Amino acid sequence: MKTLIQILENSNSKLKNLEQNIRRLERLKEYSEELTRIKETIEGFKKTEYKVRESLKSRNLKKKQNDYDYYDPGKYDVAYFYVKSMNDEEIIPNLNFKPSLMTKCAKCKSETPVLMSYTQADDSPEGDSWQAVAFYICCRLKEIKTITSSNRFL
Numbered sequence: 695m696k697t698l699i700q701i702l703e704n705s706n707s708k709l710k711n712l713e714q715n716i717r718r719l720e721r722l723k724e725y726s727e728e729l730t731r732i733k734e735t736i737e738g739f740k741k742t743e744y745k746v747r748e749s750l751k752s753r754n755l756k757k758k759q760n761d762y763d764y765y766d767p768g769k770y771d772v773a774y775f776y777v778k779s780m781n782d783e784e785i786i787p788n789l790n791f792k793p794s795l796m797t798k799c800a801k802c803k804s805e806t807p808v809l810m811s812y813t814q815a816d817d818s819p820e821g822d823s824w825q826a827v828a829f830y831i832c833c834r835l836k837e838i839k840t841i842t843s844s845n846r847f848l
């Protein structure tokens with residue numbers, strides 16, 4: 695019986711330890727998913743900027759230069775912009791890729807530019823629907839937070 699009690703005490707403390715480690719791993723997993731989202735967002739932002747610049751360049755040259763000539767942001771990808779302004783119905787992008795509208799991180803209160811994603815959600819004969827999501831990335835806490843979203847039908 696003594697041995698059995700020892701095993702019980704031992705397993706109890708081991709289990710407690712393991713559970714702590716599992717919780718720690720879960721937090722790390724969440725953090726890694728958040729960082730992945732941030733990384734993909736920044737990569738997407740850089741890609742949009744590149745495509746828009748290339749398409750403007752070719753339009754100015756008035757001849758077909760490359761595949762980005764007819765780039766339609768959000769049509770076949772998720773496009774990202776800084777936000778110029780927003781209200782309950784609309785989120786307006788700043789097309790020059792410079793920070794414009796600022797917000798404060800809800801948690802640490804540091805100032806950060808408002809960003810948006812823009813993508814076609816539905817393409818149908820009755821009309822296309824576009825989704826815009828305004829969000830910010832807190833550089834201090836490495837978090838991405840949605841502010842608001844809007845759907846537009848054309």
Ligand SMILES: [Zn+2]
Binds near residue numbers: 802804832833835
């Ligand atoms: Zn913050």
